[in-house]
Amino acid sequence: xxxxxxxxxxxxxxxxxxxxxxxxxxxxxxxxxxxxxxxxxxxxxxxxxxxxxxxxxxxxxxxxxx
Amino acid sequence: xxxxxxxxxxxxxxxxxxxxxxxxxxxxxxxxxxxxxxxxxxxxxxxxxxxxxxxxxxxxxxxxxxxxxxxxxxxxxxxxxxxxxxxxxxxxxxxxxxxxxxxxxxxxxxxxxxxxxxxxxxxxxxxxxxxxxxxxxxxxxxxxxxxxxxxxxxxxx
Numbered sequence: 001x002x003x004x005x006x007x008x009x010x011x012x013x014x015x016x017x018x019x020x021x022x023x024x025x026x027x028x029x030x031x032x033x034x035x036x037x038x039x040x041x042x043x044x045x046x047x048x049x050x051x052x053x054x055x056x057x058x059x060x061x062x063x064x065x066x
Numbered sequence: 067x068x069x070x071x072x073x074x075x076x077x078x079x080x081x082x083x084x085x086x087x088x089x090x091x092x093x094x095x096x097x098x099x100x101x102x103x104x105x106x107x108x109x110x111x112x113x114x115x116x117x118x119x120x121x122x123x124x125x126x127x128x129x130x131x132x133x134x135x136x137x138x139x140x141x142x143x144x145x146x147x148x149x150x151x152x153x154x155x156x157x158x159x160x161x162x163x164x165x166x167x168x169x170x171x172x173x174x175x176x177x178x179x180x181x182x183x184x185x186x187x188x189x190x191x192x193x194x195x196x197x198x199x200x201x202x203x204x205x206x207x208x209x210x211x212x213x214x215x216x217x218x219x220x221x222x223x
Contacts, residue, residue, distance in 0.1 A: 016219070028215040029157035031222065041156050 002061045005034045008052050023047040070159075073149035081145025088138040095131040105129045136198075143201040147208060158212070165208040173200045 009019055016030045023044060032038035040048075049056045094101040108128045113121040151158045173196065180192040 016222075025155040025157065026151075026153040027219050028212075029155050031219045032157055032215060035218075038157055038160065044156060 001036075001039060001066055002063055003033065003036070004059050004061070005030070005048070008054075008059055012052060014051075019048070019051065022051050072154065073145060075150045075152055075154075077145040077149035078151075081142045081147075081149065084138045084142030084145065088135055088142060091131060091135050091138065095135070100131075102131065103129055104131060104134075139198060140201070143205055147201070147205055151212070157215075161211045161215075162208055165204055165211060168207055169200055169204040172203055 009016070014022075016034070017027045020027045020030045024047070025044065029038065029040075029044075033040050045056050045060055049059060052059060091102075095103065105127055107125050108130065110124055110126050110128075111122065113124055113126050115121070147162070176199070177192070177196055180189065180196075184192050
């Protein structure tokens, strides 16, 4: 799974830390998601989409082989 | 998100204190001249003895330092490994579960090799160590991964 989290964050002018606070996780979690090390839960994906006021698919994209 | 049962964060500190006490007890009770030795009467459901019959449900005199070391170590490790992180979330819980799986592979891998290459009474020693290596390697792996992820975040500042 790819993600545009970094781009979306920059667009909204949010740091990893402030996004983490908004969705109730640690900064490490946001960092791990952005670097593709961690496949987040559906609940967290929904929360993040809510912060950016968009659909989940606009941030998280399925890749071939997923 | 509901995760598996975890102790409150304050237990982590108690756990580290217990682990330090364990280390101190090991240092003080081993060697040629042990500094401490506590012998008391304990109740034994079973007391197995070499060259004698097993005794059941008896009171015996026993040095309890080794029991204290084991119990403190197990409790301490559980408190450190299975209490909530300061910021407990799904990523930490994934790291914890992955560390547990990793340590199971490692521990049984070591046991597998020991079965093949270690014989006689040395094998008993391996089995005794094997009881504790699961928790030791789990703590090392878990804390190492957390340390690494924290360092990664700091380096991006």
